[in-house]
Amino acid sequence: DSGVTQTPKHLITATGQRVTLRCSPRSGDLSVYWYQQSLDQGLQFLIQYYNGEERAKGNILERFSAQQFPDLHSELNLSSLELGDSALYFCASSVSGIPLGPQNEQFFGPGTRLTVL
Amino acid sequence: DAKTTQPPSMDCAEGRAANLPCNHSTISGNEYVYWYRQIHSQGPQYIIHGLKNNETNEMASLIITEDRKSSTLILPHATLRDTAVYYCIVRPPISSGSARQLTFGSGTQLTVLP
Numbered sequence: 001d002s003g004v005t006q007t008p009k010h011l012i013t014a015t016g017q018r019v020t021l022r023c024s025p026r027s028g029d030l031s032v033y034w035y036q037q038s039l040d041q042g043l044q045f046l047i048q049y050y051n052g053e054e055r056a057k058g059n060i061l062e063r064f065s066a067q068q069f070p071d072l073h074s075e076l077n078l079s080s081l082e083l084g085d086s087a088l089y090f091c092a093s094s095v096s097g098i099p100l101g102p103q104n105e106q107f108f109g110p111g112t113r114l115t116v117l
Numbered sequence: 118d119a120k121t122t123q124p125p126s127m128d129c130a131e132g133r134a135a136n137l138p139c140n141h142s143t144i145s146g147n148e149y150v151y152w153y154r155q156i157h158s159q160g161p162q163y164i165i166h167g168l169k170n171n172e173t174n175e176m177a178s179l180i181i182t183e184d185r186k187s188s189t190l191i192l193p194h195a196t197l198r199d200t201a202v203y204y205c206i207v208r209p210p211i212s213s214g215s216a217r218q219l220t221f222g223s224g225t226q227l228t229v230l231p
Contacts, residue, residue, distance in 0.1 A: 002160060033218055043161070043204075043221035056218055090160050092219075105151075106219060108160025 003027065004109035006091050012115045018079040021112045025072055025093030031055070032074040033094075033106060034066055038087035049074055081116045088113050121205045126226040129199075135192040137225050139205030142186040148209050150181060152190045153219070154201040161204065161221075164190065195229045202226050 003026035013019055025032050034046040036059075045058035049068035060066075063081075068074045078085060092106040122140040129135040141150065151166040165172055165179045167188070172179045178191040192199055202224040208217055 002162075004160070035219075042223060043155075043219075045218040045220065048218055058218060088158060092160070105163040105166075106161075108162065111158070111160055113158075 002107040002109060004091060004093050004107050006089075006109035006112050008112060009110065010113050010115075012117065013081060014117055015081055015083060017081050017116075018077065019081065019114065021076040021078070021089050021091075021114075023074045023076070023091030023093075023109060025074070025091075026107055029093035029095050029107070030072065031094045032068055032072070033092040034060075034074070034076050035090040035092065035108075036087050037090065037111075038084075041087075043090075046076070078114070083116050086114055086116045121207055121222050123203070123205055123222065123225045125223060126228070128228050128230055129192075129195045131197060131229050131231050132194055135195040135199065135227055135229070137190040137192075137203050137205075137227060138187065139190070140187045141205070141207045144185050144207050145209070148207050150179065150185075150188050151206040151208060151219075152177070152179065153204045153206065153221075154199075155204070155224070156198075156201040161219075164203075192227075195227075197229050197231060200227060200229045 005024045007022045030051045033048045037043045046060040047066050048056040052068050063079050066076045088111045090108050090111045092108045094106045149166050152164040153161040155161045165177050167179045181188045204221050204224040
């Protein structure tokens, strides 16, 4: 158990709909990362938040958005869903701001499996 | 981030050492080599990282060549639970106040056989 929680575990929805994925980081971690893993694209970085502010952006579509709240949990919002958005969505957290070490590495949650029908 | 090259798949007998190679010929002087693994659709798991010297922890050993253009992850006594995709990642040092995202390649599917 990494200490990162994600809800829901599974989500099935229809094209055109909007969903929200939730992530609670490990206690004390300030950074939250979102990754998407689809069969044809592999694991891809979407976006990072650090202490409530957006810090880095990857291959995130304009239909997707995220935020990190004052209690440091994060939500990933996916709208106008398409079949190709079906994937595993992982959240990871890390402490940040401290010298390198295993305790600062990214700890991944169990993921949310999104199926768009 | 420097590009890495890994074999797509490898087999290993249970109880034997698993040696997973990674080429990173364009690595820069201050870039670290990290290894993560992903066990069937679970979240990736950090294993080990290193800069120049060989490293060992309770999970694995990391051997980095002197020219730093390649490395080998060694699982000393592989078990069936080590069956996973192993990712070799090269990244610059984490700067204060921010940690960088991970760039995953295709990885190596390691299958530990009974």
